[in-house]
Amino acid sequence: MGRKRKGRDISGWLVVDKPAGMTSTAVVNKVRWALQAKKAGHAGTLDPAATGVLAVALGEATKTVPFITDALKAYEFSVRLGQATNTDDEEGEVIASSDSRPDDEAIKAALGAFIGDIMQVPPKYSAVKIDGQRAYKLAREGEEVEIEARPLWVEELVMTDRPDPDHVTLEMVCGKGGYVRAIARDLGEALGCYGHVAWLRRIWSGPFEAEEGISIEEVDRLAHTPELDAWLRPLEDGLEGLPQVSCTEEGAVRLRNGNPGMVIARDVEYGDECWAAHKGRAVAVGRFKGGELHPSRVFNTGPLEG
Structure with a gap:
């Protein structure tokens, strides 16, 4: 036990x-x-x-x-131009440098290639697994690792400030699995001057x-x-991105027990993933089929109110 x-x-x-x-x-x-x-x-x-x-x-x-x-997330970050580091941020060692400094128009023009559906190679110092081991562990041990590119949705990437020739401040809205350090690295390469993240702040994540x-x-x-x-x-609040349906106490009991339960739904199509509430409280997440919710996750947050 x-x-x-x-x-x-x-x-x-x-x-x-x-x-x-x-x-x-x-x-x-x-x-x-x-x-x-x-x-x-x-x-x-x-x-x-x-x-x-x-x-x-x-x-x-x-x-x-x-x-x-x-859910979508938004980041504000500064790219240090003219230097590449082995970790793609300020914590790492400088491995390449350049005296070239692109102007504002060149930076803005280059950002377009990083918007929409893109392929991104995560940093070598990241938690990505390679043959069952974390990439950062292999990198620290001096092993040369090859990480495959992964798809990423970038909703928005804009330049918001240029405090000095060596730094540019950007804001990005992206989907799951994005590495800001990889954006800084790849932008520096695209501009022909190298780059890494100087500082990074996640300003929102979903709700x-x-x-x-x-x-x-x-x-x-x-x-x-x-x-x-x-x-x-x-x-x-963690379910804000899903459509909501409602259920009676009887339906809630069935859902709590892991069984399909009758729900009242509006603007939900057959097969949609949604969450059911009883008097405002989440009962379950599942798929809507034929007037019932077929639960995949059930919430046990105390007795149901009649």
């Missing part, structure tokens, strides 16, 4: 404005400790040097993580915005208090 996990049965989202120098895993562990939660996870890793939105899911909200991971996030200092200060609980956002 497995050992029972200690902690509170608490469900919801805590949006953290992650500081530089802290890993995403460390943020999750801090939040789990501060809220005394049984279960926690995050929706989309941020590099240790990066700042901004890290959405931490607690309890049953962890079942909605894939929907935030798949979560950095300006609404809590700092790690506040998480520490409010740990184990009702004031920190008040920062929690409902589990349902």
